[in-house]
Amino acid sequence: MPADLAVIGLGHLGLPLAQAATAAGIPTIGYDPDPHTVAELSAGRLPSEGPDGCLTAAEVRRMLSQGFRATTEDAELGRARTAVICAPTRLGADRSPDVGAIGDAARALAPRLRPRTTVILESAVHPGCTEDFLRPVLESGSGLRAGRDFHLAYSPSRVDPGNRRHGYATIPKVIGGLTPACTEAAVAFYGRVCDRVVRARGTREAETVKVLETNYRYVNIALANEMAVLCHGIGVDLWDVVRCAETKPFGFQAFRPGPGVGGHSVPVDPNCLAGNGTGPGHPLRMVELAREINSRMPRYVTERCTTLLNEHGKSARGARVLLLGVSYKADIGDQEGSPAREIASRLMELGAQLSYHDPYVAQWRVSDLPVPRAEGLYEAAAAADLTVLLQHHRTYDLQGLAVKAQLLLDTRGASPAGAAYRL
Incomplete structure (x- = not known):
């Protein structure tokens, strides 16, 4: 037919x-x-x-x-x-x-x-x-x-x-x-x-549209991530800064930080063409720097986890850590490029006892090892020494989680002000 x-x-x-x-x-x-x-x-x-x-x-x-x-x-x-x-x-x-x-x-x-x-x-x-x-x-x-x-x-x-x-x-x-x-x-x-x-x-212009769109997102997320690290260091609430800045009706588009950048649309540097003699012969330096910044975020999140545990008299070794949301995007189960896996791997290397919860991911493995899935969300948060929100699915009641969790690190700025530690 x-x-x-x-x-x-x-x-x-x-x-x-x-x-x-x-x-x-x-x-x-x-x-x-x-x-x-x-x-x-x-x-x-x-x-x-x-x-x-x-x-x-x-x-x-x-x-x-x-x-x-x-x-x-x-x-x-x-x-x-x-x-x-x-x-x-x-x-x-x-x-x-x-x-x-x-x-x-x-x-x-x-x-x-x-x-x-x-x-x-x-x-x-x-x-x-x-x-x-x-x-x-x-x-x-x-x-x-x-x-x-x-x-x-x-x-x-x-x-x-x-x-x-x-x-x-x-x-x-x-x-x-x-x-x-x-x-x-x-x-x-x-x-x-x-x-x-x-x-x-023509085809080249259409192809370069994708390069520009993807790199635009990637570079601006890198700026937001770098601002998150800066603001934490000087005691400024970045999430309030973004909330205020996005009221400007021109010249600003809000991007928010997170534990890393995932998804299928990866940043493309036209310098990849230089090897066959058709490229520009120099890299997009902004994209290179953005890649460096964004790739540091899983390590930074891990450091924040260990610091929070230490400040509350606990060591990462042996600590029960619950990861919430392991997909790369909210309200789907796709894990392509999700920073959750690297964060989990780093915490495991430090000796933490991991579990996870994600309504869209029935099974999850890190470094070829199965990670236990928490069935009762609030019970698991109450039992964990540290709960880390990596992806904000709509089903998560962060107000309720903040009450139940011993410690809650919110990497998405989704919890009510003062209810959790934010990235």
């Missing part, structure tokens, strides 16, 4: 697109090389090791009832008029995005690529990846020419898992094609799914 859309990669990027397209009445297939992922989705379930927060099992079942199909068969890709590659990318050892999964997706698609098909990349990549990496793989595997025989474009993903205000359709979609005709072909597709599309000059 022909499909208008093939979504390649059914993770945190691909599933929201497939859901939005299916809801818009676009015949959609989802391709993923992992049989487990496809089997779970086909049965109306979320993969146990898959993304959390982007969809619910009920939404998957609704997609299936609307005609969505998940498959591992490469041949299915040849039936789609539009193919969107949503393969995962993570930073490699050289701090550049690992595009291996994108290459695998392109090699699966290329032999089945038909003339006049529109191919769009949504994965987070370095500027130039669509033209310099993806294009040659598709052309060599298909015998077709991008911009002449098929359309090629890039559109940065702006998915925000767990965001109840902004869904796929309501977030403006940036699109940059290899040629103006490629841009318009991609615009024609996304116009069926999104309320607004924004045309970039």
Whole structure:
């Protein structure tokens, strides 16, 4: 059965697109090389090791009832008029995005690529990846020419898992094609799914939008984190400072500190291109410094834990420490890049007896060791020498927790003033 859309990669990027397209009445297939992922989705379930927060099992079942199909068969890709590659990318050892999964997706698609098909990349990549990496793989595997025989474009993903205000359709979609005709072909597709599309000059401009958006968040969080350390040292309530500063109607956007920075959108430094002679030859120094500051936060949180215990006559060794919220973001269970694991590892090295509570994470391992899950939240907080809020899930009553906990360290500034020690 022909499909208008093939979504390649059914993770945190691909599933929201497939859901939005299916809801818009676009015949959609989802391709993923992992049989487990496809089997779970086909049965109306979320993969146990898959993304959390982007969809619910009920939404998957609704997609299936609307005609969505998940498959591992490469041949299915040849039936789609539009193919969107949503393969995962993570930073490699050289701090550049690992595009291996994108290459695998392109090699699966290329032999089945038909003339006049529109191919769009949504994965987070370095500027130039669509033209310099993806294009040659598709052309060599298909015998077709991008911009002449098929359309090629890039559109940065702006998915925000767990965001109840902004869904796929309501977030403006940036699109940059290899040629103006490629841009318009991609615009024609996304116009069926999104309320607004924004045309970039080309693929490189669209790719660099993602670099700017991600680094903007990362750098500003670093500033907030550095301010948190400074304010604690001089006895200033940073959370009150931010509350007041964000009343300014221009020139300021509030960012808040935390125990570290997690998530799938990692900071990208265009200097990663310098090795192949196409980069600028110098780093983004602001991003480098932000990375240094943000990567220090788990160690700083651990130090605050040991200091609090010492001030109350207790040693970290043997102390019962309860960690609340181990996901990277509130109200989802996705642990990608969460600082909780490093904080837990450091506390374990100091001899602390750890337990955790997270309504979205049923099991948790640190350094290949299982961490006991607290079933009774208030009882566990009362029994722990120190309770540390790492992620503020909506289900947490911090006023009640502050009453029950012997010591409460709030790394998110979510507790009422004076009810807990804040980062």
